[in-house]
Amino acid sequence: MRDTVRAVWELTRLSWSADRARLLGAAALMLAAAVAQPLTALALGVLTDAAVAGEAARAGWTGALAGLLMIVAFVGAHFAHVLYMELGDKAFLRLDRELIGLSNGSEGLEHHERPEYADRITVLRQELSRVSTSGMTALMSGLSLMCGLVITVVLLVELSPWLLLLPLAAVPPLLTGRYAESLMGERRRRAAPHTRGAQHVLELTGDAATAKELRVLGMRDFVQDRHAEHWRAATRLLWGGETRAVLVRIAGQLVFASAYLAGTLLVVREAVAAERTVGDVVLAVVLAAQVSQQVSGVVALLQELQRLSRTLADLRWVRALVGRREHRGGQPPAEVPARLSGGIRFRGVSFRYPDREKAVLDGVDLWIPAGSVVAVVGENGAGKSTLVKLLSRFYLPTAGTIEIDGTDLRRLPVERWRARITAGFQDFSRFELTAGETVGVGDLPRLGDADAVDAALRRAGAGAVVRDLPSGAATPLGHSLPGGVQLSGGQWQKLALGRTMMREGPLLLMLDEPTAALDARAEHQLFEGYARTARAEGLRNGAVTLLVSHRFSTVRTADLILVLADGRIAESGSHDDLMGRRGLYSELYRLQAEQYRQGPPPGVPGPGGLRQPER
Numbered sequence: 001m002r003d004t005v006r007a008v009w010e011l012t013r014l015s016w017s018a019d020r021a022r023l024l025g026a027a028a029l030m031l032a033a034a035v036a037q038p039l040t041a042l043a044l045g046v047l048t049d050a051a052v053a054g055e056a057a058r059a060g061w062t063g064a065l066a067g068l069l070m071i072v073a074f075v076g077a078h079f080a081h082v083l084y085m086e087l088g089d090k091a092f093l094r095l096d097r098e099l100i101g102l103s104n105g106s107e108g109l110e111h112h113e114r115p116e117y118a119d120r121i122t123v124l125r126q127e128l129s130r131v132s133t134s135g136m137t138a139l140m141s142g143l144s145l146m147c148g149l150v151i152t153v154v155l156l157v158e159l160s161p162w163l164l165l166l167p168l169a170a171v172p173p174l175l176t177g178r179y180a181e182s183l184m185g186e187r188r189r190r191a192a193p194h195t196r197g198a199q200h201v202l203e204l205t206g207d208a209a210t211a212k213e214l215r216v217l218g219m220r221d222f223v224q225d226r227h228a229e230h231w232r233a234a235t236r237l238l239w240g241g242e243t244r245a246v247l248v249r250i251a252g253q254l255v256f257a258s259a260y261l262a263g264t265l266l267v268v269r270e271a272v273a274a275e276r277t278v279g280d281v282v283l284a285v286v287l288a289a290q291v292s293q294q295v296s297g298v299v300a301l302l303q304e305l306q307r308l309s310r311t312l313a314d315l316r317w318v319r320a321l322v323g324r325r326e327h328r329g330g331q332p333p334a335e336v337p338a339r340l341s342g343g344i345r346f347r348g349v350s351f352r353y354p355d356r357e358k359a360v361l362d363g364v365d366l367w368i369p370a371g372s373v374v375a376v377v378g379e380n381g382a383g384k385s386t387l388v389k390l391l392s393r394f395y396l397p398t399a400g401t402i403e404i405d406g407t408d409l410r411r412l413p414v415e416r417w418r419a420r421i422t423a424g425f426q427d428f429s430r431f432e433l434t435a436g437e438t439v440g441v442g443d444l445p446r447l448g449d450a451d452a453v454d455a456a457l458r459r460a461g462a463g464a465v466v467r468d469l470p471s472g473a474a475t476p477l478g479h480s481l482p483g484g485v486q487l488s489g490g491q492w493q494k495l496a497l498g499r500t501m502m503r504e505g506p507l508l509l510m511l512d513e514p515t516a517a518l519d520a521r522a523e524h525q526l527f528e529g530y531a532r533t534a535r536a537e538g539l540r541n542g543a544v545t546l547l548v549s550h551r552f553s554t555v556r557t558a559d560l561i562l563v564l565a566d567g568r569i570a571e572s573g574s575h576d577d578l579m580g581r582r583g584l585y586s587e588l589y590r591l592q593a594e595q596y597r598q599g600p601p602p603g604v605p606g607p608g609g610l611r612q613p614e615r
């Protein structure tokens with residue numbers, strides 16, 4: 001019950017802040033309609049008695065009054081409905097906006113990997129849209145129902161104290177209704193993973209990128225079956241719940257229906273025994289019908305409020321989870337340095353993903369001097385991307401510290417740290433905006449700065465991609481904008497690289513294999529250009545550049561190469577150092593060189609136009 005009251009309070013506060021004039025207008029109209037309804041029954045009773053007694057004047061004015069009250073009840077409810085629906089839309093927009101913000105507003109990425117979070121977000125997305133309609137209706141009709149019920153009860157007691165049992169008989173349907181709703185809430189949550197699964201499969205079929213694989217692999221039936229399996233599982237849970245809920249509700253309603261019948265019979269019997277007037281019978285029948293309506297209204301209302309309270313509780317849960325600031329280990333916040341003078345140090349850094357048992361990084365000690373270009377290599381799953389994620393502050397190390405010029409990274413305010421880094425990821429985003437915007441979002445304050453976008457594109461070697469588009473930087477990209485142009489994987493990737501070149505004066509530039517879709521020549525040229533820019537940044541503000549790549553011919557130019565294996569830095573040094581050690585790096589390097597050698601002869605451009613690596 002406390003949760004329901006809290007939900008009513010939260011919704012009222014939300015509506016008040018969304019549009020107080022509409023809220024007050026709707027409430028006034030609902031109240032007028034609520035008072036008019038039971039008074040209509042009273043006027044009809046008086047009218048009947050006056051008609052039976054042959055008092056034309058009394059019958060006339062009570063008839064007119066009953067008519068007026070009916071109009072007030074109808075018109076009031078109608079216009080209140082219009083007002084609170086508009087209000088509901090406004091309130092929903094606020095919540096929806098908040099949900100979008102929350103989905104992307106956390107400091108880290110940890111909660112995105114929690115199935116519990118995904119379940120709640122799925123249910124929230126479905127349920128929040130109901131707030132604008134059912135939630136507002138519940139709030140407003142609650143007000144009018146309470147008011148109408150009080151007047152009806154007073155009139156019933158006036159008629160016969162026994163009739164007071166009628167509203168009491170409403171308690172069982174209330175309780176069964178509450179039980180049925182909590183049953184459904186639990187079922188909806190259990191069905192959420194299946195709903196999400198079905199949604200994912202459906203999205204696969206509508207996505208141009210997956211359409212190719214689905215066709216080549218002949219996955220149509222497989223996808224249909226998977227979708228059907230998920231739906232069957234979800235509907236089995238939901239329909240099973242609905243059936244039980246309906247049975248429980250019917251049992252409660254039966255109690256009230258019996259009381260209604262008994263009450264009406266009581267008044268009719270007294271009327272037959274001439275203890276009551278005909279007007280009393282009319283009043284009792286109309287009031288009993290109103291009580292029935294009001295009770296069903298209260299049952300529906302409480303169910304809706306209960307559902308609403310669960311939705312708002314989920315929203316609070318997400319707010320708390322997303323808004324949780326990661327602890328700084330009791331240390332005060334620190335300023336992000338204007339330039340790096342020392343470097344970046346990993347001290348015994350270990351990291352384990354929340355749902356995993358094995359640590360990805362295990363006691364990593366590392367020193368990266370300011371101004372250096374560092375390459376990270378290692379086999380698939382060695383933890384290269386995890387290193388980039390830790391430096392981006394998506395996660396905190398589970399043990400050890402990362403220090404930026406001697407300051408623990410967790411002490412630096414996340415937003416300010418991120419404003420001083422740039423990163424291009426393996427699974428980069430394809431923002432379907434104009435080509436210029438797709439690059440410009442790399443530095444939002446300069447989104448519309450055409451010169452900055454041009455310069456970033458030049459540095460990323462992506463100028464030609466935009467120049468060749470029909471309307472240059474103004475060309476819309478992708479399917480979601482009218483006239484959108486579709487790019488190749490490599491072209492998208494070049495624009496994503498351009499994005500990473502937008503920020504001015506970053507302290508840390510990271511490229512996590514963002515060149516996989518580029519041919520070897522393009523990657524080599526890009527890295528050479530990138531390293532040039534990086535070294536210039538390094539000289540200017542001590543910026544560190546971190547490149548993750550599987551192409552050894554590219555990484556050899558780095559000042560420092562880190563070889564990750566088994567959660568540790570297995571080897572580190574320059575290309576020549578590492579080749580001299582004849583360890584893991586030199587083995588992997590030779591293996592790759594061997595593959596090239598099996599292609600064109602040494603010194604001759606290889607398959608991607610890249611010369612084979614030489615020692």
Ligand SMILES: Nc1ncnc2c1ncn2[C@@H]1O[C@H](COP(=O)(O)OP(=O)(O)OP(=O)(O)O)[C@@H](O)[C@H]1O
Nearest residue numbers: 113353356360378379380381382383384385386387
């Ligand atoms: N979000 C995640 N949740 C749980 N485990 C993860 C997550 N991301 C990565 N891992 C696991 O952590 C390990 C290291 O992954 P990471 O992506 O850092 O490797 P990588 O060296 O970049 O690999 P690749 O060369 O294939 O890109 C892998 O075993 C991977 O399964």
